[in-house]
Amino acid sequence: MVRRRLVGAVRSVFNDTARGERPVQPSxxxxxxxxxxxxxxxxxxxxxxxxxxxxxxMQALHPRALQGVLDHSNFREDMLGRLRRTARFIAVTTYAHRDEAEAAIARVDAIHARVTGTMPDGSRYAAQEPGTLAWVHIAESWCFMEAHLRYVRPDMSPADQDRYFAQSGLVARKLGADPVPDTRSEALALIARYRPDLRGSPDARETARIVLAGTSRKPAERALHRLLGEAAVDLLPGFARKMLGLRRPLLTSLPTRAATGMLANTMRWAFGR
Structure with missing residues (x-):
């Protein structure tokens, strides 16, 4: 009963039942x-x-990526919706039949085509810019891998880590991203290459505040969001925390990791893996 209720609660977060969404079936x-x-x-x-x-x-540090979100997204009012759409895209492109995955990629590409505008300095931006798409992808793939190493498989082999970056790069390239890393070392090198272009602007810091604050009014959900936010800040590279004005107090990082690890174990128990 407890397991079923927990699984149902998680699935309700990631699937918009009002729109008829159901969990993605692996193919x-x-x-x-x-x-x-x-x-x-x-x-x-x-x-x-x-x-x-x-x-x-991390994505908020890229001025052009952030401007597209600020101008074309309602993430301030619908943070859950944004996270849900991103999570579903990842699930579909990872697990669903390849035809369904290709259709999802085409839909996102069509959305990106409409995301254009003007930067504060008067220059133009477009979500389909290969370099902007590349940073969005690099930030995602790097953070997903770091979280996996910390909370799931610390002993994941270097070869499997490299293969993960090569596999995740397939979808990024289909969306037009360039450059795309094929190994962990290439990802690390590209992060260093992008650093001069990143900005800890007031908009970036405000976006970080909104992301970490969450929108739920339910105490339990707010506590969960706070824990995940603390774990995310702890996961960030030091330069990203500094640029966003975030701190990782040394005395609380270990309890945060322990609590997040317990949550991860509970989720794996609930889903049977």
Missing amino acids: DEALFAPDTPIRLVHADVTAMMVGGVAALL
């Missing part, structure tokens, strides 16, 4: 074969939530 004809690194990494609910929040924080 043997997906873009990625069963039991390959990307399907294993993306299967852990807690690590993906921590990595997802961390990725949003």
Whole structure:
């Protein structure tokens, strides 16, 4: 009974039942074969939530990526909706039949085509810019892998880590991202390459505040969001925390990791893996 209720609560977060959404059914004809690194990494609910929040924080440091969100998204009013759409896109492109995955990629690409505008300095931006898409992808793949290593498989082999980056890069390239890393070392090098272009602007810091504050008024949900937010901040590279004005107090990082690890174990028990 407890297991079923917990699974139902999690699925209700990631599937908009009002729109008829149901959990994505894994297919043997997906873009990625069963039991390959990307399907294993993306299967852990807690690590993906921590990595997802961390990725949003890192993405906010890219001025053009952030401007597109500020101008074309209602994330301030519908944070859950934004997270849900992103999570579903990842689930569909990772597990669903390849035809369904390709259709999802085409829909997102069409949305990106409409996301254009003007930066504060008068220059133009577009969501389909290969470099902007690349940063969004790098931030996601890096944070998902770091969360997986911390909360699921600290002993994941370097070869499997590299294969994860190569696999996740497939979807990024289909969306037009460039450059895209194929290994962990390439991802790390690209993060360093992007650093001069990143800005801890007032908008970036305000976005981080909104992401970490959440929107739920229910005490239990707020406590869960706070824990995931603390774990996400703890996961960030030091330069990203500094640019966003975030701190990781040394005395609280270990309790945060312990509590998040317990949550991850509980989720794996509930979902039977």
